[in-house]
């Protein structure tokens with residue numbers, strides 16, 4: 001039975017651990033830099049799971065078989081640095097949710113993959129990653145992502161808080177474009193909101209061909225992603241309308257379920 005380690009005791013980890021009767025989720029290991037978050041999670045789940053608490057990233061990597069990163073871009077920076085320095089973690093399997101961190105460290109990520117590290121990127125809040133991996137073997141002309149989110153999930157981002165003109169515009173209009181540009185800017189300015197853009201970049205391996213538009217809409221309740229992929233083998237159009245998770249509306253519920261599906265796929269005990 002695999003030891004499943006969770007880095008981050010936030011919304012995604014809480015959603016995953018709330019499921020009942022999943023036999024592959026039994027031996028849980030946890031690390032979060034925020035002790036209060038750890039305590040909250042323990043209080044909620046200590047009757048259901050045997051949870052081992054770790055005090056460092058090194059420790060959780062050492063004692064887990066599958067490691068689920070559900071923390072932040074900075075956590076991905078730290079994990080990749082550890083893997084680059086210490087080859088003993090090569091036998092472990094890593095599921096990364098803060099995909100912006102993979103894009104930020106793209107060269108290192110590719111190096112780790114070429115060295116044989118098993119790093120999995122779940123499809124997260126979107127669909128169509130299988131087709132995107134396939135058209136990679138053809139000529140991808142361009143990829144367009146339009147993400148439309150409820151205004152309240154975007155308004156707290158530093159980028160908008162620091163841009164008074166945009167902030168006022170958001171309050172006045174019901175629907176407003178808050179970002180239009182390349183994938184790197186999208187990740188930089190909206191690091192917690194736009195993992196989808198990073199996933200498209202990492203899966204396609206052509207980040208320079210991705211255009212991102214982010215729209216705030218005060219009338220909607222769902223996170224909507226529209227993806228257009230234009231390639232020499234045809235056009236792909238994907239639209240996903242996601243229900244936000246109740247405790248963190250920035251995160252689509254589907255993203256947590258996609259991490260759960262990946263854990264099941266790669267952990268040793270696969271029966272429900």
Ligand SMILES: NC(=O)c1ccc[n+]([C@@H]2O[C@H](COP(=O)([O-])OP(=O)(O)OC[C@H]3O[C@@H](n4cnc5c(N)ncnc54)[C@H](O)[C@@H]3O)[C@@H](O)[C@H]2O)c1
Pocket residue numbers: 007008009010011012013031032033034037069070071072073074075078096097098099122123124125126191192193195196199248250251252255256
């Ligand atoms: N791939 C996707 O489609 C997708 C979808 C949703 C969320 N995400 C990403 O997954 C991550 C988790 O999402 P969430 O909604 O659970 O966030 P959250 O804010 O609810 O929880 C994150 C937790 O991680 C902890 N943390 C942050 N940095 C850390 C570090 N360096 N070391 C240890 N602990 C750290 C925080 O203290 C917090 O408790 C976020 O980065 C989010 O952007 C990705």
